[in-house]
Amino acid sequence: MDLVRVSEFIWEIPKSGEMRVPARIYASEKLIELARRDQTLQQARNVACLPGIQRMSYVMPDAHQGYGFPIGGVAAFDLEEGIISPGGVGYDINCGVRLLRTDFKERDITAKRKELLAEVFKEVPAGVGKGGITRLSRSVLKEILVKGAEWAVEQGYGTAEDLDRTEERGRMKDASWEFISDRAMERGIPQLGTLGAGNHFLEIQKVDEIYDPEVARAFGINEKEQVLVMIHCGSRGLGHQIATDYIELMENKFGFKGLPDRELINAPFRSDLGQRYYKSMCAAVNYAFANRQMIAHWVRDVFARVMGSAKGMRQIYDVCHNVAKVEKHTVNGKGKLLCIHRKGATRSFGPGRPEIPEVYRGVGQPVLIPGSMGTASYILVGTKEAEELSFSSTAHGAGRVMSRNEALRRFRGEQIRDELARKGVELKATSWKGVAEEASAAYKDVDEVVRVSHETRLGKLVARVVPIGVMKG
Amino acid sequence: MEKRYEILEHMADGKFRAYGHNLEECLANAALALASLMWDPDKIQPEIGESIRLEATSPEQLTVKFLTELIYLLEVKSFLLGRVNGVRLEEEKKNGKTIYHLEAEVTGDRLSGQYEIYGQVKAVTYNEMKIERTGDGLVLQVVVDM
Numbered sequence: 001m002d003l004v005r006v007s008e009f010i011w012e013i014p015k016s017g018e019m020r021v022p023a024r025i026y027a028s029e030k031l032i033e034l035a036r037r038d039q040t041l042q043q044a045r046n047v048a049c050l051p052g053i054q055r056m057s058y059v060m061p062d063a064h065q066g067y068g069f070p071i072g073g074v075a076a077f078d079l080e081e082g083i084i085s086p087g088g089v090g091y092d093i094n095c096g097v098r099l100l101r102t103d104f105k106e107r108d109i110t111a112k113r114k115e116l117l118a119e120v121f122k123e124v125p126a127g128v129g130k131g132g133i134t135r136l137s138r139s140v141l142k143e144i145l146v147k148g149a150e151w152a153v154e155q156g157y158g159t160a161e162d163l164d165r166t167e168e169r170g171r172m173k174d175a176s177w178e179f180i181s182d183r184a185m186e187r188g189i190p191q192l193g194t195l196g197a198g199n200h201f202l203e204i205q206k207v208d209e210i211y212d213p214e215v216a217r218a219f220g221i222n223e224k225e226q227v228l229v230m231i232h233c234g235s236r237g238l239g240h241q242i243a244t245d246y247i248e249l250m251e252n253k254f255g256f257k258g259l260p261d262r263e264l265i266n267a268p269f270r271s272d273l274g275q276r277y278y279k280s281m282c283a284a285v286n287y288a289f290a291n292r293q294m295i296a297h298w299v300r301d302v303f304a305r306v307m308g309s310a311k312g313m314r315q316i317y318d319v320c321h322n323v324a325k326v327e328k329h330t331v332n333g334k335g336k337l338l339c340i341h342r343k344g345a346t347r348s349f350g351p352g353r354p355e356i357p358e359v360y361r362g363v364g365q366p367v368l369i370p371g372s373m374g375t376a377s378y379i380l381v382g383t384k385e386a387e388e389l390s391f392s393s394t395a396h397g398a399g400r401v402m403s404r405n406e407a408l409r410r411f412r413g414e415q416i417r418d419e420l421a422r423k424g425v426e427l428k429a430t431s432w433k434g435v436a437e438e439a440s441a442a443y444k445d446v447d448e449v450v451r452v453s454h455e456t457r458l459g460k461l462v463a464r465v466v467p468i469g470v471m472k473g
Numbered sequence: 474m475e476k477r478y479e480i481l482e483h484m485a486d487g488k489f490r491a492y493g494h495n496l497e498e499c500l501a502n503a504a505l506a507l508a509s510l511m512w513d514p515d516k517i518q519p520e521i522g523e524s525i526r527l528e529a530t531s532p533e534q535l536t537v538k539f540l541t542e543l544i545y546l547l548e549v550k551s552f553l554l555g556r557v558n559g560v561r562l563e564e565e566k567k568n569g570k571t572i573y574h575l576e577a578e579v580t581g582d583r584l585s586g587q588y589e590i591y592g593q594v595k596a597v598t599y600n601e602m603k604i605e606r607t608g609d610g611l612v613l614q615v616v617v618d619m
Contacts, residue, residue, distance in 0.1 A: 038484055064485055067600040067618070071485070091596040091618045128511060128547070128590040186549045197593035198619055237548045240596045240618075244541050247599075252530055262533075262599040403482045404592070404619070433591030473593075 001041060009456045013041065019048040025059040026390070026456050030448060034401060038065035046260045047075050052082020054331050054338055055391075060345050061452035062395040062444060066090070068263030071344035074393040076329065077269060079337055084274045085266035086250070088341035089324050091243045093281055094288035095234030096320035097368040098296055099379070101220040102303070103312030104227040106206045106468060116204060116306050117426050117469040123298040124202060126195035126473035127430030136189050144192065145177040148286030152293035158300070162293060164357050166318040167347065170289040175282035181245050187237030188287060193294040197430065197473040199438060200233040201373060202295070204469035208376065211461040215381045218363045219316050221463050228465055230377060231295050232370050234322065235288035242284050246277040269339050278324065285323055292318055317366035321346045321396035327355070329391050340391050348382035348394040348459040367459045369450055372398045372443035373435070374420050374427070376466050378450045380459035394459035395449045402442035411439040420470070429472040438472065478506035487594060487617040488601070492610060496532060499604070499613040500539055501557035504579065507540050507617065508554045511547070511592045517555030519580040528574045533602050535573045536615060540597040551584040594619055
């Protein structure tokens with residue numbers, strides 16, 4: 001396969017064969033080498049063959065091999081001639097990140113750090129098969145699927161200000177529960193308000209470095225050592241089942257002949273099945289927004305109880321990094337509505353976009369990029385340039401470089417806990433084996449990922465944060 | 474004892490091969506392989522039985538649906554699979570297409586503090602899925618999203 005270096009951080013696979021557009025990868029030499037080792041480039045090329053794709057098939061700096069579409073893949077499709085694909089969104093619909101700021105400094109919470117983490121661990125259900133606090137009725141679940149985080153706020157979980165600082169205000173308006181299977185509903189009922197397991201986590205963090213003080217201030221980040229809380233989770237079994245169901249339905253309806261990969265199965269966006277998937281996916285997005293809204297509320301409760309007050313604890317933003325959305329972008333000089341698939345990619349709107357909250361419209365959208373367990377995470381800001389570069393998208397995290405088996409052979413959970421403790425990081429987890437699988441050495445260097453994002457202007461660096469307490473499901 | 478399954482290296486997710494003389498045995502062993510990514514099936518007490526019935530339009534789809542059912546049983550019924558007592562398959566020709574009917578009986582126990590759950594399988598994928606004949610049987614390869 002041809003891979004042409006366009007500039008220091010831009011690589012392209014020129015159009016050939018069945019490709020309708022070229023593929024473009026944003027990466028340093030180090031990151032492109034990692035992408036070459038697995039199927040990432042081939043998958044980016046396959047996506048470029050899908051009907052109605054616009055401009056290019058894009059690959060973000062943290063990309064790795066996924067199913068059908070690469071993780072870290074961004075593709076936009078024409079609404080009339082293009083498609084929508086569950087594989088372009090991923091199984092964990094609206095897997096995303098929420099970030100809360102506080103007025104506390106690290107030294108304010110040092111004495112109570114252990115207690116804070118222990119209480120959060122008690123309040124926020126986590127781990128495999130761990131149910132939420134309430135047994136929902138099906139009618140309430142339907143309401144949540146339509147209203148998202150708005151439902152949670154109506155029930156007293158957080159405030160309307162949280163909604164203002166959430167992508168889509170925590171509710172995708174095109175959502176419908178009507179085309180969601182019983183199985184998906186059943187999986188959704190026990191899991192609302194749960195963190196889950198795997199790479200999902202909740203961290204108490206401190207600001208470690210500020211790169212752009214002006215934008216940081218606009219986001220509510222004032223100085224080093226300031227305490228933040230990051231929540232990383234998604235739509236749980238409900239979203240996973242919707243993806244599985246629609247892959248089957250699309251396969252039964254359209255077959256997968258002619259597709260280079262079975263997981264690229266798709267439906268025309270305007271088709272009945274395409275619309276059913278889109279509306280169900282929006283409902284799963286809403287479920288995940290409600291999920292993070294509830295978890296954030298419990299975290300605030302814990303801070304209020306343990307510290308005596310949830311001093312200045314306010315939401316900075318909530319982003320989804322597995323989603324398909326209808327957005328307006330410019331193609332060939334004309335503004336047009338497109339179905340943007342971001343699979344393991346974060347939206348990064350620059351200043352002025354009407355979709356971003358008024359408080360941030362002057363500076364751009366906060367972009368939250370979690371690192372691996374126990375390592376730094378980053379706060380970036382969206383740029384105007386990203387519209388042209390990647391339909392306003394950037395990276396979403398670190399991405400694995402080591403298999404779970406190998407991580408299990410090399411690391412022990414208890415040893416990781418002790419090492420983190422020596423660095424002053426507290427760790428609570430539901431399984432030590434699970435901790436070993438998520439060892440930070442099994443992940444790419446997130447510093448390199450955000451450096452490429454910054455240099456290419458996909459998203460600019462604002463601040464680096466490091467954990468002081470980690471809760472892993 | 475013959476090897477029932479083996480867990481393979483996969484950068485981001487879970488991958489395994491299940492072996493058997495036929496597709497029924499392969500699916501039974503694939504269920505154990507899937508469970509082993511989350512808990513140790515040999516340690517699960519045989520306290521409860523569950524029956525699975527489903528149909529699919531291809532052996533690959535059958536694999537996805539059968540294994541997804543075990544994730545469903547975990548998440549909705551807190552059921553941890555310990556053993557597969559039998560998988561029966563029937564093929565039916567309908568309008569020129571083959572429909573695969575599966576029935577399976579599994580035993581296991583409810584999730585509780587006595588069992589360590591160390592991983593979570595989110596979904597079963599078609600990625601790198603292979604069903605291949607070997608000398609005296611079949612091998613089924615599956616990648617799951619974790």
